[in-house]
Amino acid sequence: MGTLVRNSYYEPSGDWDMDYVKRKGHFSMTANHFHPHYEVYYLCEGERMYFVKDRSYRVKAGDLVFIGRQVLHKTSDTGIPDHERIVISLRHEWLERAYPGETALLTEPFTRECPVVSLPARQFPELKRIISGIMKEMREQEAGYAVRLRHAMVELLLMAARAPGRNDEGPAVTGEEDSPMHVRMIKVVQYLNDHYAEPLSLTGVAQQFDISSYYLSRIFKSATGFAFTEYMNLLRLKEAQRLLRESGLQITEIALRTGFDNFSHFGKAFKKMAGLPPRAYRSANRPLLTGGQES
Incomplete structure (x- = not known):
């Protein structure tokens, strides 16, 4: 295998x-x-x-x-x-x-x-x-x-x-992924994309969408391939990368603006994802293209 x-x-x-x-x-x-x-x-x-x-x-x-x-x-x-x-x-x-x-x-x-x-x-x-x-x-x-x-x-x-686009009006999925719950997951993801800088939690988002936190965790993973916390961190770190490249904001300010209330956690999470600490990433400023992605 x-x-x-x-x-x-x-x-x-x-x-x-x-x-x-x-x-x-x-x-x-x-x-x-x-x-x-x-x-x-x-x-x-x-x-x-x-x-x-x-x-x-x-x-x-x-x-x-x-x-x-x-x-x-x-x-x-x-x-x-x-x-x-x-x-x-x-x-x-x-x-x-x-x-x-x-x-x-x-x-x-x-x-x-x-x-x-x-x-x-x-x-x-x-x-x-x-x-x-x-x-x-x-x-x-x-x-x-x-x-x-x-x-x-x-x-x-x-x-x-x-070529013409395929099914531009909605998700190109069939079967279980067309269920009302998976359609709701699209709305959850869109909400996270818009509000990632806020102090969101699995429990709070579940309450907002009137579902249990256990069910949200399970269906979110099924519908997106991501764990809830994993997805939130990636959204925040992606925006942090952009601000490091494109703004002159202090790194502590960037951490706060992207939803991290713990600067130490931000630094460790950023280095794990980007391979460099925030300051070194900003100095490099130009991420290298890497091939052979596992997809």
């Missing part, structure tokens, strides 16, 4: 990378993350749940998922074992340099309300050709394979930009 095949390419400049994985058995991401680069997720085989921003989407083979910059996301198991996927990471700055007149078009899929793109059946042969080419180039690594990979990546972006 576990990873059967893995092939990766990391552009030396750090501007983009690709990671292909074929897994056996059940798998859910253990690293809950957001990052300053775009991410394209293509599911070759299997079925996954993908939490993005404030709701979960059921992703099936042939679907593309477009994750914007600094958007919280996580993939999890649907109960169906085995999956095969490709993840592409790329920087906005690289697109602006490489395709200055087309950057808005190529990044359009990352701005849609629904991040999942299901291409029309008539485009499947072209999509399969691109994906098969990516897998072949990463596997065989013949001369110039990085050029072929880069062209394939841009082809995918252009194809998705031209």
